[in-house]
Amino acid sequence: MSVRQMKFGLFLMGVGHHIAAWRHPDVRPEWCEDFTFFRRIAEIAEQGKLDMLFVSDGLAIEPLSHPAEIVRLEPFTLLAALAAVTNRIGLAGTASTTYNEPFHIARKFSSLDHISRGRAAWNIVTSYYEEEAYNFSQTAHLEHRLRYERAREFVDVVNGLWESWDEEALIRDQSSGIYFHAEKWRPLNHHGTHFSVRGPLNSSRPPQGKPVLIQAGSSQDGIRFAAHVAEVVFTAQSTLTDAQRFYQTVKQEAARAGRNPDHILIMPGVAPYIGRTEQEAREQYEQLQELIVPEVGLAFLSDYLGGIDFSGYSLDDPLPDDIPETNGNQSRRQLIIDLARRERLTIRQLYQRIAGARGHFTIIGTPEQVADQLEYWFLQGAADGFNLMFPYYPNGLQSFVEHVIPILQKRGLFRRNYEGTTLRDHLGLPVPKSIRV
């Protein structure tokens, strides 16, 4: 029997996750749209045998966005280009079910899966940016519950389209001249609340059967959705206890939905600051913190809390009591409020805390210390793996691959080599049978 090992996603986000990453002297801000930069990162990640690269996405900008979310490469084009210059690493892209059509999404992921020979994954999001509505001829963002309702139907349609082609349908028999058996393809003929889609898909069965499905909503609706459809769950967790509770909840919900809990992997985000000494790691952290422009930090915090106006407050005041509800990202809002209350942070301290990793688990220390923390979360039922969010690239990743990965390998906690060729192989996820369910 194989030993349980950690999984790693590498979360690409411009030149780094820290809000001031672009100001770091080792970084060129233009890299955020420079393919050679992403190619270099992908190569390092593949040397480190990481499971997958992950690209987030949004379909609108506003002045308060994280700098990495102002201008950026589009996930399908970026990941397809990376597919051509890598061999093993998985390629996960974000696509919204709120502002897309299922036929396009099914097809692009199937195509990416073909081009990469089985390395594609879809991070299914419902869009947290309310402004996306205005770029798609809508007057308002769809309401939170309806977004998830639409997402369920959207994923059903996409799953159905990926099953368009029976394995024996496309025979392409050169001697008889029969290209395919039309009676063995499966039009979908879906007629639902949000979509009508006839099918079949003009893409043959994806090499992985279907691309891996990832989900990252942590609200109640989000967790229920994940329990039904996700094979990987990304999540932002600041403390071990919260992470353990989340882990339990999702696994139990999955079991209740009739699924094998081992087939839904929980991967919290983690932001590692790695130094030869703890002191060096801390200096790295402080160097970035000092590069935060206060107005930008404050605006960023305000945005994360649904656009709250801080103009009546001093930076040294505590977070106000009455933070209004939002139709955007509810779980992130709650995470940030909890963090402020728990640690009694001032407004300034709070924006400084989220500027680095938006509330995700942060580790500052030596390679041994980083490995210890990851191991602890992994063994204490808080994580099946981690979504790595380096403060700035490529340095953080380089240190991690050179110094942390070998420690984890020595401890038997991480692979020394890719054992299979597909992302499903790396993650230990089953290949769906070629039969419509």
Added chain:
Amino acid sequence: MSVRQMKFGLFLMGVGHHIAAWRHPDVRPEWCEDFTFFRRIAEIAEQGKLDMLFVSDGLAIEPLSHPAEIVRLEPFTLLAALAAVTNRIGLAGTASTTYNEPFHIARKFSSLDHISRGRAAWNIVTSYYEEEAYNFSQTAHLEHRLRYERAREFVDVVNGLWESWDEEALIRDQSSGIYFHAEKWRPLNHHGTHFSVRGPLNSSRPPQGKPVLIQAGSSQDGIRFAAHVAEVVFTAQSTLTDAQRFYQTVKQEAARAGRNPDHILIMPGVAPYIGRTEQEAREQYEQLQELIVPEVGLAFLSDYLGGIDFSGYSLDDPLPDDIPETNGNQSRRQLIIDLARRERLTIRQLYQRIAGARGHFTIIGTPEQVADQLEYWFLQGAADGFNLMFPYYPNGLQSFVEHVIPILQKRGLFRRNYEGTTLRDHLGLPVPKSIRV
């Protein structure tokens, strides 16, 4: 002053344009979804200094489709992957304005232009497959005139989104911490008949200012549209006279629309069969013709004529007189009817003729003969270049690059080396100024 030289696009279409290409003994039918196959083709094309690769597209299939249109790679993912493994060749992808949203299209082409460092082009189509409607929650295909009306507005929005970022807007000044000047970006605030799009685009100004715009509609609406927006026009022409007339019409319409006629290049499709002797070329042609399954050829013809039912006719009858109108591809339908009447073809002869290149200009001969024909069309005001449609890949392309290109180079009709780095450079098209018009 630089001499006028031919431009070449390479039309990728599965394993070849001939309807029986997949049955050819040198071909493996699975190549149609195999990225390494397309990579090999792209490399040969780049050795030949061709201007661009071109990928067609459709968003539905039906049993009668050309085999290359049953399952295929999706253009954005295919072209982005090719961008990563090529250096100079242009990358043109087809995207429909009828079943897409302008924000997505503007963004994906901008991203492709960034990844390829200025080699992207958009083949703007209005969708000729009526069945696409059923994959996008529509009950009927939008009417021909309305498709073009929507296309005009769609292109206006995309052009506007590409101008979101003034060249000085994104200053990214590391020392002051100012990432961009929000007052220098340009939200679009478009409110039209078909779309409302706020903008700005979350992608900086494309390296080419804007990707090259290609159009291929040949109906009256199509030509008018091309004259206004296209920089390259693809067209199917069987005879020199028709091609000359089309060339004149488009250039005059462009001038009437206030444009410089040199900035709209006319590129008819051409299907070359190349042999060491004319006899060898003809045998190559015959070999493919013999591989056509009669039912498939007939179904293909019927499809191209809007679904006409041939069941009451013998294959040796002439084409019936009353071919019904279609809401699909009108210019192609007319081209095929004209061909049948002009050459008094039987139904069998007609499907055999379109099986190779769907009515496009076909040349069968030695490298010298092929070069002569291309030169003739080029010098007689019928073409600024050609869209190469090889019967099967990679052999046809390989012969062309090895034997025809050197002849054209010797005659001064084609470049010996890429002189610039972008597709606009290759095609001699101007870079738009960074000012909203």
